[in-house]
Structure formats: C-alpha cells, structure tokens
Amino acid sequence: MVEIRVPTLGESVTEATIGRWLKKEGDQVAADEPVVELETDKVSVEVPAPAAGVLSKIAAKEGDTVELGALLGEIGESSGAAVNGNAAGDEGGGVQPTDEQLTTAAASPGEGTIKESATAEGEEVEILAPSSGESVTEADVGEWLVKVGDYVKIDEPVVTLETDKAAVDVPAPVSGVLKEIVAKEGETVSVGAVLGIITSGEAAAGSTAKETKPQAAASQVQQTNTELSPAPRRIVEQNRLDPSNIEGTGRGGRITKGDALKALEKAGAASSEPAKAKAPVAPRELGEREERVKMSRLRQTIARRLKESQETAAQLTTFNDVDMTAVMQARSKYKDLFEKKHGVKLGFMSFFVKAAIQALKEVPEVNAEIDGTDIIYKNHYDIGIAVGTDKGLVVPVVRDADEKNLAQIEKEIGDFGRRARDGQLKLEEMQGGTFTITNGGVYGSLMSTPILNMPQSGILGMHRIEKRPVVINDEIKIRPMMYLALTYDHRIVDGKGAVTFLVRIKENLEDPQRLLLDL
Structure with a gap:
C-alpha cells in the first residue's frame, strides 16, 4: 500500500x-x-x-x-x-487510517499501532500514539470512546488525540477487549507512546460487542460545546473563554484543543482593537439588483494571508518619483537590435530588477527577514515578480538575478507570465524570494501601497508612466514620470534606509550607465 x-x-x-x-x-x-x-x-x-x-x-x-x-x-x-491493508491472511500489516481520521494524522505501514504483530487468541496488543504530522511530536489524550472491558472491532475508533492542529481518532489495531487504559484523558503523550492494551480474540460476550458502538455513539451525540475534554478545558478555564462561542470541529461537534487556541487568538486580537458593535450574525437581505456569491476557498486564503501580513509586520510605505526619459530612450534606441540578438523584447522590468539589486546591496536590511529575535541577512538576490492571473496573484522568483543580464531576466519574466496565466508554474518556482516587485502600472495605477509578501521585509511598487511638468535646471520640462512605492517592515528597516533605497533606484534608472559601472 x-x-x-x-x-x-x-x-x-x-x-x-x-x-x-x-x-x-x-x-x-x-x-x-x-x-x-x-x-x-x-x-x-x-x-x-x-x-x-x-x-x-x-x-x-x-x-x-x-x-x-x-x-x-x-x-x-x-x-x-x-x-484497508488488512487482507485475509495478513498477520502484521500496519493498520491504515479510516475515513474518520484526519488527513494530518495516520499510522502508515511499518509504523502502525500494533507493537507486536502477533494477533493470536488472547494476545495482548498495545495501542500506540500515531504520528500526527511532520511538525507534531506530542498530543493530548482527549476522550476515550470505550471503557475497560468493552469489546472493540479492528479499525473501530477507541480514543481521540488532540493537537493544536487537529483531533485524531485512533483505531483499534485488532479486535478484542480493552484490558487497560494506560494514558488517561488530559495527559500529554509523545508519538509512539502506549495509550492502552487490547486482549485480542473473540472471547468476550457477544452482547458486549453489540453495546460498544452504540455507547460510543451516544457519548458523541450527548457531547456538546460546553462539555469539554481536558485539553481544551484547561485553555478555556485559564483564559476565561466562553465555550458556547467556540465552534467545535472535532468528532460530533466537540471542541478540540485547536479550536480553543483559535478562539484564544481571536479573543486576543479583539481585545487589542477599539470596541466595536458586533456585526449581525444573519446576512443582510439583498436588493433587487444584487446577488450573493460565496468566496472561493482560494480567495478566502488570499484574504487571510494579506490580513496576516498586515497584522504581523509594522508596514510603512514611502514614495518617490523617477524620470523615465533615459530608460525609454535606451529602450527605443536598442529594442530592435536587442530583440534580434536575444529573441525577446526589451521591457522596463529588467531595468527595475537590476536597479533594485544595486539598491539592495547598499541597504541589505531590505533584503533580509526577521526570524524570532534574529535578523537573517540574505547574500543572494532572488527577486519575486508579481504576476496577475484569473485565479489571483502569483509571485514567481528570478533566481540569482544579480548574475543574469537584461536579456536573461526578460526571458525568464516573459516565460513566468505565460505559464502563470496557463496555470503551469511549478511550486519551487515561487519559493524563496528575497524581495518582490509588483507593477500596478500595467493596469493603469498611478499610486498604491503594496502589501508585504511575508517573510520578506520589502516590496517595490511600480506604476503607470505619465507625462508631467517638472523643473530641471530652473526650467519647466515635460517628462515621462513614474511614482515608486516601497512598502517595508519598519521593525527591521528604518526610514533612512527606506528613503536611501528608493533614491538609489531613482538614480540608477535616471542614469542607467550607473548600473554598468556598478555605482
């Protein structure tokens, strides 16, 4: 299997x-x-x-x-x-998860809940705590669904384990009678710990077998949001939460440890905000020319992540403008020759990538991230380029952009754009960016305040090019100008660094020869 x-x-x-x-x-x-x-x-x-x-x-x-x-x-x-991996004659295969088990926790073949594979009549078989995910090493015993002396069938849920992520039903590894409960409700156990012991075989009275499941089912039906198992009860009592306001996602609507922690997090966020009137529970009535469409899970996730970004980082945006005359003249002069030689059009984005890298080298904190109480400075320049698609915004990454020329960058960005719209980007192509550039100008945006792509500490917003009067050498000139916006994490980047970063980009774009001379 x-x-x-x-x-x-x-x-x-x-x-x-x-x-x-x-x-x-x-x-x-x-x-x-x-x-x-x-x-x-x-x-x-x-x-x-x-x-x-x-x-x-x-x-x-x-x-x-x-x-x-x-x-x-x-x-x-x-x-x-x-x-189920339990074919007739199988004498020791690991028990596979049932449909009722959560996908984050499963006893896989080779690490099943049976410590000893023998299941002869009267053999004592241990119920072991299964692995509950890559980052989960322990769990709380939530509720025993059967009691000592009850007859259970193989794969029947006997005990619930709770982590901060999910509630997991642990199935019986064999059919038999529950002889002993080793781990009591409320105890914290590690992966592989003994939870209980089953005496295998059909020795128990048939009536006991018939009563077991109805009893467990009855306990689940009677379980309400106010009847808590030990793990969530501690959180509720210690933090004075109202269990009636907590939505239970566990078996039969039970409140799990994760539900209690989520409610505690929401309560903490609410207490830090000004008092507000509670929003009505019932959705408002629609007008004659209105329609209600449920948000897709994808859009809900985007909304949540953006909000988390705002709540985590101390985000601040600073602005500058840049005269695009020099870049536009270079592009106009060499675009045909550039395309003939490299097979790709010369755009503005490659100039911005190169200008940003030069600025990042001078202001390294914009190319860093916060990890707990530490700052991780990144000595590589993997630039994320935001690309809009029908499903939402994706951010593929140009790796080692400092080692690539304008043509290589333009080819990579063009390829990302095509494959993003076709939904063919690979996951690894959107991981590990150190800094992000987003171009709202392609949609006509004059100015905006982009939101950080966590855990990065900076994102550069480009906007539309617009001819405006500017004063040059005491003379009014009409120049193609673009507003630039840098949103940065003020926890790590100071105002001086942010302003210096934008000024360097402005200087590099208004005099592209600085890029060639590494100035």
Whole structure:
C-alpha cells in the first residue's frame, strides 16, 4: 500500500484545498500520473501518483482543507490487494487510517499501532500514539470512546488525540477487549507512546460487542460545546473563554484543543482593537439588483494571508518619483537590435530588477527577514515578480538575478507570465524570494501601497508612466514620470534606509550607465 500525501507547497504555504480528484476509487493509475488537484492562494497543483496501481482509498474529499504531509489517498496493488491493508491472511500489516481520521494524522505501514504483530487468541496488543504530522511530536489524550472491558472491532475508533492542529481518532489495531487504559484523558503523550492494551480474540460476550458502538455513539451525540475534554478545558478555564462561542470541529461537534487556541487568538486580537458593535450574525437581505456569491476557498486564503501580513509586520510605505526619459530612450534606441540578438523584447522590468539589486546591496536590511529575535541577512538576490492571473496573484522568483543580464531576466519574466496565466508554474518556482516587485502600472495605477509578501521585509511598487511638468535646471520640462512605492517592515528597516533605497533606484534608472559601472 502506497500513500499519497500533500507535497511541500512553498515557503509560506502551510495548507491547501482539495480542488478535484482526477481519479475515483478503484481506478487504475500509472506512476507519476496526476490523481488529485490541490489549490493554494498562489497556484493550482496536480499531485502525481507515487506508484502504479489501483486508487484504493480517497482519504480527503473535494473541498477539504489539508496541511502539508496530510494523507490524501492510498494506492494498492493491481492484483486486488485489500483496500484497508488488512487482507485475509495478513498477520502484521500496519493498520491504515479510516475515513474518520484526519488527513494530518495516520499510522502508515511499518509504523502502525500494533507493537507486536502477533494477533493470536488472547494476545495482548498495545495501542500506540500515531504520528500526527511532520511538525507534531506530542498530543493530548482527549476522550476515550470505550471503557475497560468493552469489546472493540479492528479499525473501530477507541480514543481521540488532540493537537493544536487537529483531533485524531485512533483505531483499534485488532479486535478484542480493552484490558487497560494506560494514558488517561488530559495527559500529554509523545508519538509512539502506549495509550492502552487490547486482549485480542473473540472471547468476550457477544452482547458486549453489540453495546460498544452504540455507547460510543451516544457519548458523541450527548457531547456538546460546553462539555469539554481536558485539553481544551484547561485553555478555556485559564483564559476565561466562553465555550458556547467556540465552534467545535472535532468528532460530533466537540471542541478540540485547536479550536480553543483559535478562539484564544481571536479573543486576543479583539481585545487589542477599539470596541466595536458586533456585526449581525444573519446576512443582510439583498436588493433587487444584487446577488450573493460565496468566496472561493482560494480567495478566502488570499484574504487571510494579506490580513496576516498586515497584522504581523509594522508596514510603512514611502514614495518617490523617477524620470523615465533615459530608460525609454535606451529602450527605443536598442529594442530592435536587442530583440534580434536575444529573441525577446526589451521591457522596463529588467531595468527595475537590476536597479533594485544595486539598491539592495547598499541597504541589505531590505533584503533580509526577521526570524524570532534574529535578523537573517540574505547574500543572494532572488527577486519575486508579481504576476496577475484569473485565479489571483502569483509571485514567481528570478533566481540569482544579480548574475543574469537584461536579456536573461526578460526571458525568464516573459516565460513566468505565460505559464502563470496557463496555470503551469511549478511550486519551487515561487519559493524563496528575497524581495518582490509588483507593477500596478500595467493596469493603469498611478499610486498604491503594496502589501508585504511575508517573510520578506520589502516590496517595490511600480506604476503607470505619465507625462508631467517638472523643473530641471530652473526650467519647466515635460517628462515621462513614474511614482515608486516601497512598502517595508519598519521593525527591521528604518526610514533612512527606506528613503536611501528608493533614491538609489531613482538614480540608477535616471542614469542607467550607473548600473554598468556598478555605482
């Protein structure tokens, strides 16, 4: 059994939405054949099959939001291997996750919940805490769904574990009677810890087996948002939260530890803002010429990320203007020769990339980022170029732009633009940028205040070129002028550095020979 998991989705991307499954359960798939499409705020990504076989299980449904490393589905052998990895005669295969388990946590083959593979009549089998994601090393025991003495069937959920990201139902590794509960509700356990012990076999009374599931189901039905398991209860009580205002995403609507932490975060944000009247819960009525359209998950993610950027960084924007006469004259004079030699048109963006790199070398904090209480200075210049598409804004990165000439930069930007509009950009092409340039001028913008692409500390906004009267040597001249905007993180970049950065770009563009002379 081979697992299909969520791949790395970019430096600042931690989750994605299942767009659509390209295959259905039971379909034959070839190795590297796309099987499912993921959507992030930056791009749509097709996840290929890691091996050839039959798509035996779809663990994450269309519309679900999944985190990095989450289980999407499973591929079995073409010969008809059992879907759950528990074919008749299998004496020790790892137990695969059930549909009720969250995709961020699964006991994969080779690291299952059975410590000893033997499952003979009366054998004691340990229930182990499964891995709950790449960055999760421990969890809280939320609720035991069965009690000591209850009969459980293989793969039946017996206990819930809670992390700050998700609630996970741990299934019984074998059929039998729950002999002992080792980890009590509210305890914090590490990956691989023993949660309980099951005595395998059918020795228990049949009536017990029949009662087990209804009892667990009843407890789930009776569970309300005000009946908390120990992990979220501590957070609620310590921070005096109202559980009735917390939306539960756990099994049966239970409030998980992650729900409580999210509510605490919202409460902290609300307390830091001026008191406001609560918005009405019910949506307003529409007029005769209005229509309501639900935001796509992609647009919701973009909105959330932009807001997070504003709330995280101390963003400030400073402006300057640049006389584009020299660049336009150079472009007009050499554009035909340039295109004939290099096979690409000479645009303005390559000049701005080169000018920005020279400024970044003089003001290195604009090419840095904050990491906790440290500053990471980057001695490489990977420039992100914002590209607008029908699905939203994407920011592919020109790697080592300081080592490339104007033609190489123009070719790369042109290629990015074409593939972005066709949805063919690769994830790795949008990771690791150190500084971003966005050109609102192509849409006619005169001036704007761009929002930082976190964790970067600077973004340069270009705007439309407009002829304006300016004073040159005490004479009024009509010149093609462009407003430049630099939004920067004031936590790391001071006003002096920001102004110096823009002045250097202005000088380099108004006298392009400075770029050739590295001045």
